[in-house]
Amino acid sequence: MNRQDFPTTALTENDYPIRYFDSGATSLRPSAVLSAIERSSIHNNANPHRGIYTLSVRATQEYEDARRTVAEFINAETEEIIFTRNATESLNLIAFTLPPVLFQDKTKNNIVIPISEHHSNFVPWQRFVKSNGYELRFLYCDKQTGDIPDSEIEAKIDEGTAIVSFATVSNVLGVHLPVEKLTQKAHSVGAVVILDAAQSVAHEQLDVKALDCDLAVFSGHKMYGPFGIGVLYGKKELLDKMPPFLTGGDMIDDVTETLTTYSPVPYKFEAGTQNVTGAAGLAEAVRYIKNLGYDAIAEEENAVLQYLTEELEKLPFVTLTIPSPTVPRASVVSFSMDDVHPHDAATVLSEYGVCVRAGKHCAHPLLDYLGVPFRATLRASLGVYNDTSDVDALIHALKETYAFLTKTSKPV
């Protein structure tokens, strides 16, 4: 597919080509993005929003151009895009500044999230409710399909719900969450909808207007962009109501000995010197995705994913964590190997150049709920560089790994 665009795919491990199956954790970066980072670092290296000299003006321009590029990418208004470090920081920003606004309404008393959420969309809410009497409610999924039953949505989201926050795609299960259904139900009770699109934005269009979400977050590094740059989208009228998160330089209108007035959105949420090169790299990653086109990405990735799941199902010692999803999986598949701990398997797979994630995937409550062996799984996730030769290499390595780790089998 697009392997040649990604220099990391040329690396080897023990003379085996690297087979990268951990895009769900972080994607590889194409040469275009790496070049953009270098170009920006050389030509636009100055503090944005401050200097009068040309270099600084160019840095400002690059940063604001990136904001426009990201806004167009997700169908938002430019001022509705806030740059952060990553989705985690975006979610923390929201969790610290939104609840004080929403819970002024004394009829509100709970926040609802799916049990499958990544810790980044779990811990901030848990921490918030611990400091007051509000309730954090969980939407439990079916263990065979990964789907959240309608009855669960009806039972948990009620007039007291202030926030419904969920991932578009589960980073462990690879299942699509029912975005429309959850959004409609949340809005019907006056709750704010937060979408964590970190796991889907490299694969599927995020159209914030069409989805009508109130806030959305994602990371640059999971969509072929650099580490250290992330996005927070929010509807302007909501962002206007939220107080600043971090304070300091660049986010103020004026400061006196006793009083500070803040800049308008998005600037009031961007304190300190901003990540210009990160923004430049992210904008280039957006252009990379747009050039490929979501339709082409989906067509190619889905073919690889289907081949991958079929080949995994053929292995007698492998069990898929979600055996029968009702909606096709999204670029992620979790599985277990009989009697072999995922960490042992991943260590041996690494000897064959195969990079998979093993463990609890920053979703401990979900792994506990699923009750899978070892409370951990192996996870293979895809990017635009994966092809069927990667799958063949993975399957071969899985067979070798299983044989290696079970060869001395003694009766227990």
Add this chain to the structure above:
Amino acid sequence: MSINSVYTQIITDAARDKTNRREIPGAQFTLSGVNPSCGDEIAVQLELDTQESYASLAEVPDDVVITDCSYLGQGCAISQASAAFLAELLTGKTVGQARELRDTFLGMIKGSVTDEEALDKLEDAQALAGVAKMPARVKCATLAWHTLSE
């Protein structure tokens, strides 16, 4: 492949050997450890030859004998084998010897203890020396041993 030096017969056998993976009814101490990266949870149990009661293992004098040692919990082959080696090794030793062996084992995994005479005292647990070259798995190998420092 370096993997063969870690997943040796002795380690895979120890990981499957459940002889000391059991509950000690009269254990004075149950010391828990969690490896957050993989979620492995291990508890080491110690039965001591003493009538005194101590709030923590750190307060137990060096000369008290460990009459029985076991482990509970599940995990990867490396953490299970390591716990099995620990239980086997510490049974019959004094608490003072256990502390020395813990320091030797942790030193071996860190690469700071290489003296053969010292390492020999670890008996089968020496088989885990190869983990020193696998940074991603150090926490698995040391999980059970760190519980002795609680």
